[in-house]
Amino acid sequence: MTTTRESHARDDYERSLKAHWDAKTSDDINLLLGAEDDLYHHHYAIGDFDRSVLDAPADRREELILRELHRMESEQVRLILDALGPTPATARGMDAGSGRGGTSFTLAREFGCRMDGVNFCDHHVEFSERIARRRGWDDRVRFHLGNMLQTPFDDGTFDFVVSNETTMYADAFEAMREFSRVLRPGGRYVMTTWCRDDVVDPRSEATRQIDTHYVCKMHRRSTYFAAFKANGLVPYYAQRYTREAMPYWELRNHSSLRTGVEDAFLQGYRDGSLNYLVVAAERV
Amino acid sequence: MSQMDVVTLGEHDAEQRGYWDAKRSDDINLLLGVDDGLYHHHYGIGDYDHSVLEAPAETREELILRELHRLEGAETELILDALGEVRPEHRVMDAGSGRGGTSFMIADRFGCRVDGVNYCAHHVEFTQKLARERGSADRVGFHFANMMQTPFEDDTFDFIVSNETTMCVDLDKAFAEFARVLRPGGRYVAVTWCRNDVVEDRSVASQQIDDHYLCAMHTRSKYFEALSANGFVPFHVQRYTDEAIPYWELREHSTMRTGVEEPFLTGFRERSIDYLVIASERL
Numbered sequence: 001m002t003t004t005r006e007s008h009a010r011d012d013y014e015r016s017l018k019a020h021w022d023a024k025t026s027d028d029i030n031l032l033l034g035a036e037d038d039l040y041h042h043h044y045a046i047g048d049f050d051r052s053v054l055d056a057p058a059d060r061r062e063e064l065i066l067r068e069l070h071r072m073e074s075e076q077v078r079l080i081l082d083a084l085g086p087t088p089a090t091a092r093g094m095d096a097g098s099g100r101g102g103t104s105f106t107l108a109r110e111f112g113c114r115m116d117g118v119n120f121c122d123h124h125v126e127f128s129e130r131i132a133r134r135r136g137w138d139d140r141v142r143f144h145l146g147n148m149l150q151t152p153f154d155d156g157t158f159d160f161v162v163s164n165e166t167t168m169y170a171d172a173f174e175a176m177r178e179f180s181r182v183l184r185p186g187g188r189y190v191m192t193t194w195c196r197d198d199v200v201d202p203r204s205e206a207t208r209q210i211d212t213h214y215v216c217k218m219h220r221r222s223t224y225f226a227a228f229k230a231n232g233l234v235p236y237y238a239q240r241y242t243r244e245a246m247p248y249w250e251l252r253n254h255s256s257l258r259t260g261v262e263d264a265f266l267q268g269y270r271d272g273s274l275n276y277l278v279v280a281a282e283r284v
Numbered sequence: 285m286s287q288m289d290v291v292t293l294g295e296h297d298a299e300q301r302g303y304w305d306a307k308r309s310d311d312i313n314l315l316l317g318v319d320d321g322l323y324h325h326h327y328g329i330g331d332y333d334h335s336v337l338e339a340p341a342e343t344r345e346e347l348i349l350r351e352l353h354r355l356e357g358a359e360t361e362l363i364l365d366a367l368g369e370v371r372p373e374h375r376v377m378d379a380g381s382g383r384g385g386t387s388f389m390i391a392d393r394f395g396c397r398v399d400g401v402n403y404c405a406h407h408v409e410f411t412q413k414l415a416r417e418r419g420s421a422d423r424v425g426f427h428f429a430n431m432m433q434t435p436f437e438d439d440t441f442d443f444i445v446s447n448e449t450t451m452c453v454d455l456d457k458a459f460a461e462f463a464r465v466l467r468p469g470g471r472y473v474a475v476t477w478c479r480n481d482v483v484e485d486r487s488v489a490s491q492q493i494d495d496h497y498l499c500a501m502h503t504r505s506k507y508f509e510a511l512s513a514n515g516f517v518p519f520h521v522q523r524y525t526d527e528a529i530p531y532w533e534l535r536e537h538s539t540m541r542t543g544v545e546e547p548f549l550t551g552f553r554e555r556s557i558d559y560l561v562i563a564s565e566r567l
Contacts, residue, residue, distance in 0.1 A: 199567055225512050226512055229512055234481065234508060236523045237523065239519075283482070
């Protein structure tokens with residue numbers, strides 16, 4: 001599905017965000033990692049890494065670090081799978097902010113279900129559509145050039161909606177309203193996100209640096225629950241990770257592909273002002 | 285707080301209190317705690333040892349009761365685990381402390397001070413006596429008071445727990461009181477059964493349970509609404525609806541069954557009732 005570029009970025013913020021992603025076509029940290037298994041991720045990970053990679057010989061070390069980062073990112077999608085619970089192959093899911101498709105393809109592979117990814121970056125959509133064709137999955141894994149806050153789908157279309165570290169790019173209330181709209185009653189929404197822990201510090205230096213780096217607007221933890229409440233989404237699962245979110249960034253700091261945002265994430269998790277959150281809710 | 289104040293908080297409260305005041309020889313709660321001094325007023329989690337059902341007639345009932353008691357202890361562990369790091373200098377409030385099982389388990393594990401609040405006079409006497417017998421009266425105190433109007437100063441506690449007690453109170457009033465006595469950044473852990481309004485707003489099973497206990501079970505969404513409205517931000521939520529079923533299956537085999545087993549089993553099986561742990565922090 002293609003539509004004109006202008007229709008998906010609706011205001012100055014969204015235009016600047018889209019320009020950020022449109023320009024980011026040679027982001028090796030995402031591209032190299034996915035080259036082998038065709039799973040390209042745009043998110044981070046939790047849990048520890050294999051410490052032995054740091055002791056590898058110089059000529060192998062960088063490759064082993066990248067493989068380990070990729071393994072952890074692929075493993076991260078398990079957080080969403082587990083929170084969704086058993087899902088039949090007849091289910092239809094939406095991936096809000098699908099990036100280069102890693103989450104959509106993993107869910108389609110695990111559940112055998114139909115997935116629709118929505119993304120407003122043209123080259124990401126083309127990229128993931130190409131992978132779908134190459135895999136022969138283009139009948140059930142589709143990518144749509146669109147704004148996840150204003151999707152082309154009818155009310156109640158989906159059995160589940162997921163967003164994998166994408167909601168910090170959108171107004172939380174607008175996002176939950178749209179996700180709730182396209183979900184059938186009883187349907188599930190699962191998100192992973194990093195957010196400000198407003199119990200500790202509503203606005204830390206670390207979270208400000210991250211927002212600046214990614215042109216995003218990280219929400220507070222309380223904002224998510226308020227946005228769920230306002231849109232008929234009732235949590236049945238939530239889990240916070242802070243310490244567990246750190247090893248990924250420690251490892252990335254050892255890679256030549258580090259982008260400079262690593263220390264801000266480490267600092268935020270260390271001082272508790274940044275949370276890594278998984279929340280699953282059902283639509284009333 | 286005077287006896288009068290405790291009662292006059294509302295008509296529903298008065299009814300509730302009458303129910304508990306009259307309930308002095310509830311063997312299912314009393315017999316189970318005799319061995320370890322932990323008397324619970326909540327249910328259990330996890331599967332039971334199915335071999336107890338094959339036991340000889342003369343020991344079967346006792347083994348069933350012991351197994352029920354073990355599952356009740358496992359349920360309280362859910363709260364203890366969700367609290368996180370509790371240090372000996374911390375203070376914990378147990379809202380609706382019943383006969384003290386949860387309060388004592390918290391004090392035993394963490395070595396902290398626990399204040400139980402309950403508006404049933406004979407429960408408070410029972411637990412105060414128990415605390416003296418256990419030699420923990422200096423650390424575990426029980427107060428005759430309504431959990432919606434406690435005698436404590438603002439920001440007194442580092443933690444608050446409620447173990448299957450919030451279905452007996454107005455959630456907004458209770459959470460407003462918890463927010464008042466909890467320090468900023470303090471944690472509140474609730475275990476509760478509730479109506480799963482995603483499946484059905486008001487099932488027959490949930491009505492039967494409310495009638496049985498004179499309680500007013502809330503919807504799942506009501507919990508998150510009231511938490512949010514009172515400055516509580518969840519950090520851990522876990523649904524244990526499937527894991528809550530075996531306890532009731534086993535209770536049906538006991539002579540102590542009270543008749544409420546069937547609605548719980550129906551409600552959990554049809555998913556119109558959820559069993560939930562919610563841990564939040566106060567902004």
